[in-house]
């Protein structure tokens with residue numbers, strides 16, 4: 001069985017265990033830093049949803065791959081600087097890292113200008129870690145309201161739990177914030193914890209190393 005088939009099977013098992021409909025969880029294949037041949041192998045197997053965490057890196061590889069593999073969707077899962085916002089809006093079908101008012105205002109202005117906007121996930125810093133992006137849990141409701149007042153298409157929330165804590169608690173917190181704000185999307189769960197994320201309601205799991213193999217280095 002290929003790594004892709006194995007991950008798909010694990011997702012299906014986790015969906016069933018949680019009493020969720022088959023296909024209710026989307027697999028984002030996190031292709032950052034991976035060699036092209038590994039990405040092409042997953043595309044050749046029919047997978048069409050990928051995640052990148054840098055605008056520049058995605059701009060370098062995805063236009064050519066999209067031309068060869070129609071229907072491909074690429075999501076930005078890493079931090080976004082406002083000076084790269086325009087390029088990001090042109091490159092990605094979704095942005096999972098909306099995390100501050102200045103970025104929200106920039107995206108809103110560009111959406112007016114371009115006449116469209118990718119789906120947006122608000123990143124929540126559930127562990128309140130100083131070095132990590134995302135709005136604090138206590139500020140999430142107000143920030144989501146602000147994004148909505150700017151007419152931004154917020155479809156869900158995203159989190160990256162602290163490395164040394166039980167992720168399920170963070171997934172549950174994210175699900176609670178989403179529910180009280182009427183948001184259906186939950187971008188949570190990575191290679192080591194995606195089954196636990198699915199148990200807590202994840203709609204998008206972001207899986208890199210378990211699918212492609214270890215990365216040669218970690219992007220900063």
Ligand SMILES: *Cc1c(COP(=O)(O)O)cnc(C)c1O
Nearest residue numbers: 030053077190191206207208209
């Ligand atoms: C790299 C990355 C992932 C994938 O991590 P793995 O542990 O390799 O599955 C998921 N989400 C974000 C935001 C990432 O930067």
